[in-house]
Amino acid sequence: MKSSRKTAGVTLVLTVLMVMLLLAAVLIVTSQLAISARRSAGDQEATAQSQYIAESGIARSQSRLNLISDLLGSDLTVPANALSSSVQTDILNLCGLSSMPATLTNNVLCEDTTSTGNILASATANRLTLFTDFLSDGNFSDRGYPITGTSAEAQFWIENFTGKATSASVGSGTFNSTVGLKLQRVRVLGTDTYQLVFTLPDVSSSSTAVSGTSQRSLKVAAVSTTYTLNINRGSFAQYALFTNHHFTDSTAETGCKNGTSACARITFTSNTLFSGPIHSNENMTFQGQPYFGGLLTSAGCPAGHIVTTNGVDSCDTAATPGAFTYGNSFYSSSSMSPNSTAPALTGCSSYYTNGSCAATSTSTPQLLGGVKWNAGFVALPKNANDQATAAYNGGLYLGGTVNSMNFTATTTPIALQGAGSQNAQLISYNQTINGTTKTTQLAVSATKQVFILSGSTWVPAVQVNGVYVAASSAPTTKVVPFNGVIYTESGVTSVTGPARTNTSDPATAGPAVASFAQLTLASAGTIHIKSDLKYADPPCSGSNSAASGSFVAATCTNTDATNILGIYSSGGDVLIDNGASTKYANNGAGKDVNINAVLMSSAGKVAVDAYDQGTADANINGKVHLMGGIIENYYGPFGITDGHGFGRDFVYDTRTSDGLAPPSFPTQATWQVQLPSPLKLSSGTLSQQVSQ
Secondary structure, three states, X not given: OHHHHHHHHHHHHHHHHHHHHHHHHHHHHHHHHHHHXXXXXHHHHHHHHHHHHHHHHHHHHHHHHXXXXXXXXXXXXXXXXXXXXHHHHHHHHHHOOOOOOOOOEXXXXXXXXXXXXXXXXXXXXXXXXXXXXOOOHHHHHOOOOOOOOHHHHHHHHHHHHHOOOEEEEEOOEEEEEEOOOEEEEEEEEEOOEEEEEEEOOOEEEXXXXXXXXXXXXXXXXXXXXXXXXXXXXXXXHHOOEEEEEOOOOHHHHHHHHHOOOOOOOXXXXXXXXXXXXXXXXXXXXXXXXXXXXXXXXXXXXXXXXEEEEOOEEEEOOOOOOXXXXXXXXXXXXXXXXXXXXXXXXXXXXEEOXXXXXXXXXXXXXXXXXXXXXXXXXXXXXXXXXXXXXXXXXXOEEEOOEEEEEEEEEOOOOEEEOOOEEEOOEEEEEEEEEOOEEEEEEEEEOOOOOEEEEEOXXXXXXXXXXXXEEEHHHOOOOOOOOOOOEEEEOOOEEEEEOOOEOOOOOHHHEOOOEOOOXXXXXXXXXXXXXXXXXXXXXXXXXXXXXXXXXXXXXXXXXXXXXXXXXXXXXXXXXXXXXXXXXXXXXXXXEOOOOEEEEEEEEEEEEEEEEOOOOOOOOHHHHOEEXXXXXXXXXXOOOOEOOOOOEOEEEEEEOHHXXXXXXXXXXXXXXXXXXXXXOOOOEOXXXXXXXXXO
């Protein structure tokens, strides 16, 4: 029995020991799991904190981009009285230049073609005067950035353009965020017309959490990688059509002002197909379904209320925002149905013999580019003084009577003395001064060097008192690059390009404007166009069209083309002579004349001369195929619906909406600064995790 008791006792002790060992093992495992769980929770918390901190950096970057976008898009304003020379100096500073180069390739003032792609990669304050000159402290403070003083503003832009990383604390963690624009290219597109091209790299943000053992790096792409900032005086070349008075003449306007039967309004019909911006200082009239692919704006000055005071036009009464339909039915913008951006305007489409309405129809103008019925009044210039000055100081200034002027772009190289054989822009003019008539022939190279034809040899020429003579006859005269501006005191009787080899086919006419040429022909008198004027390198092809309710603009894909022509009369008309008329029989524009140019008359009109003469047959003249724009005081007629004159086929040169303009072409009084697209990041986030 004693032995049995001893055995049982030993067994009990062993059992207790085993249970205790098992409990110890359970406790050890449990404690390890608890420690692991605590470590996992800590890691997760650190990871989450790192993610939040990195996202804070991205949010901070977007906030900074919003500020920059606002500053460039709305706050950067150039005062109307800012001198052209001051703005040019600021533009030159961006490129690190002290003066404007004699020639520019593709209108590029400076460009960074390296992998950096940033002209301002090492920017200093004196390079950024464009921004510090035209932004005040308040522009920053209004948006929550307490930046005061020019040096602080400059530092802000230095950080922006050099992509300097900024750090900030979030809780007990930190982030480093990098955001900034890269100025890739600066272009000079015309007088007082500049374009800054930026790229926006991916925005990055890296973080470190509280413990320092978890990190996150985030990267977000921009919605667009390229942005442009346009700074200009608002060249009139930007319009597809501009009318000061939306009438053919003062008689028609007076009739509408007085409510007499002489009232005749210019009406846009279903045959109207405009692809660029349209503006009138008065009200427009619609009939049927005209198409407008660009922004349509109207200042709404009532008929007969544009007055001239101290040489500047303005409206002497309250504007009436709205439009007419089918003659004299007026709709204010506030009463348009269903709304002012897509109105359906009902008017009287036909009348009984007693003048009462016989039938009504609805006009549905297709305002595809938007509309503004209460736009500001835009005054036309009253003279060509700027163009005359530019011509005298680097172009061609012609007094007396200019009987003819021909523009021709060579299609095969010609020998230019001292410059080898190359293609050139030829300018030939016949001029009568004090009873003496003389023909002069000039050639301009791609580097803007001028040559004059002496016998059968093209010899170097220099400008003396506004005209060019052989350099050998004036060896001490300073050679200046040809600036492309030609001014005549009393108009031009005949402007032509190369003749057609087939008189009925405009395709057989050679180019008038060389691929590198930029020309402006200006005058105080009337300018007559008598033939095709075509670009060697046209930006657009085809015509605007509308079918089944859809508008299709002409194809404009060659927008890198730089050749452009402007024709401007400050005191007369710009006329296309009707070659089928008795007045200009066999001495005017042929069938389906092609004109590549921006045409402007600030006192008169752009029209077809003798449009109502000849045979009433539309097949005789066809259309005026204009690639460019028309700016005019009164709306000039081209033909009559019975077939007299020419039809209209207008294609907008889209390059002018980006700031390209003929040299010294008239500009508006005020400066414009435009950032067409805001700086935005995409909603998708690319993340890369780095854990420790």
